[in-house]
Amino acid sequence: MSLDETIESALRDSPRIGVSSRLRREVMEAVRLERQPPLPFPRRRLLAALGLAALAAGLTVLLPASAAATPPPAALLPLAALLAIPQLLAWIEAW
Amino acid sequence: MREDPDAADVEAVLAGNVERFAAIVERWQETLVNLAYCFTRDASLAEDLAQEAFLQCFRRLAQWRREAPFRTWIYSLALNVYRSQLRRWRLPLEPLSDTLAGPSSLAAELLEAERQERVRRELGRLPPVYREALALFYLEEQDLAATASALGVPVGTLKARLHRGRELLRRRLRRIFG
Numbered sequence: 001m002s003l004d005e006t007i008e009s010a011l012r013d014s015p016r017i018g019v020s021s022r023l024r025r026e027v028m029e030a031v032r033l034e035r036q037p038p039l040p041f042p043r044r045r046l047l048a049a050l051g052l053a054a055l056a057a058g059l060t061v062l063l064p065a066s067a068a069a070t071p072p073p074a075a076l077l078p079l080a081a082l083l084a085i086p087q088l089l090a091w092i093e094a095w
Numbered sequence: 096m097r098e099d100p101d102a103a104d105v106e107a108v109l110a111g112n113v114e115r116f117a118a119i120v121e122r123w124q125e126t127l128v129n130l131a132y133c134f135t136r137d138a139s140l141a142e143d144l145a146q147e148a149f150l151q152c153f154r155r156l157a158q159w160r161r162e163a164p165f166r167t168w169i170y171s172l173a174l175n176v177y178r179s180q181l182r183r184w185r186l187p188l189e190p191l192s193d194t195l196a197g198p199s200s201l202a203a204e205l206l207e208a209e210r211q212e213r214v215r216r217e218l219g220r221l222p223p224v225y226r227e228a229l230a231l232f233y234l235e236e237q238d239l240a241a242t243a244s245a246l247g248v249p250v251g252t253l254k255a256r257l258h259r260g261r262e263l264l265r266r267r268l269r270r271i272f273g
Contacts, residue, residue, distance in 0.1 A: 003268060006210050009211060010210075012233055013211075016129050017132050017138050017141065018125075019142070027149045028114075031153050032113060034150075
């Protein structure tokens with residue numbers, strides 16, 4: 001038999017192996033221990049809630065600050081942090 | 096219209112009926128074990144790999160998007176699991192048996208059987224893209240469209256991988272067989 005024929009025959013007629021009952025039993029035991037697969041991450045709702053919270057927090061910080069004409073830079077830091085949270089969560093989820 | 100049994104079982108499991116996952120295991124175990132066996136040539140290791148693939152499948156069940164067939168999703172997931180496990184394992188290859196090199200026809204048959212076994216083992220040592228293309232192609236009974244869909248690549252890409260994979264096998268085996 002030529003090498004090409006040997007290769008083709010070996011790949012085509014690769015014997016299939018049987019599966020022991022151990023596999024299903026062990027998989028199901030492990031699955032029962034885990035109980036329930038995690039539900040899809042409620043990204044949209046969470047992002048919307050965080051966005052609203054960030055907006056509210058931003059307004060709370062900015063409105064009194066603009067009334068005083070010169071907002072203190074320190075007041076913008078929490079706002080920046082809040083605005084970054086949805087982006088950060090989206091990044092973590094994608095990762 | 097016939098209901099997709101995988102979709103129905105996935106829905107049931109996600110709704111909390113964990114026992115329905117057994118039906119998914121039952122339906123896919125032979126395929127996943129044999130796919131793993133193409134890479135390991137060891138039945139026990141193949142079952143271990145398949146078990147890990149099923150666990151990952153359970154954990155990520157909610158991530159299956161219905162646009163792709165379940166078959167494509169579970170193949171892709173299993174291949175990822177196998178890939179990372181196989182990177183950790185370095186399976187030794189035993190040398191070809193010298194005692195089989197006799198002149199009798201029985202010896203010739205045995206030698207050919209061992210040569211074929213060596214081909215299958217070498218398949219497990221090909222770079223992943225070629226190994227997976229060849230293994231799935233023959234597991235899917237040489238159906239190009241089904242294999243390409245399972246791998247998530249165009250048919251043309253699959254054909255190129257099959258061609259290159261066979262060429263690599265040929266080169267390696269020439270060195271081994273002399």
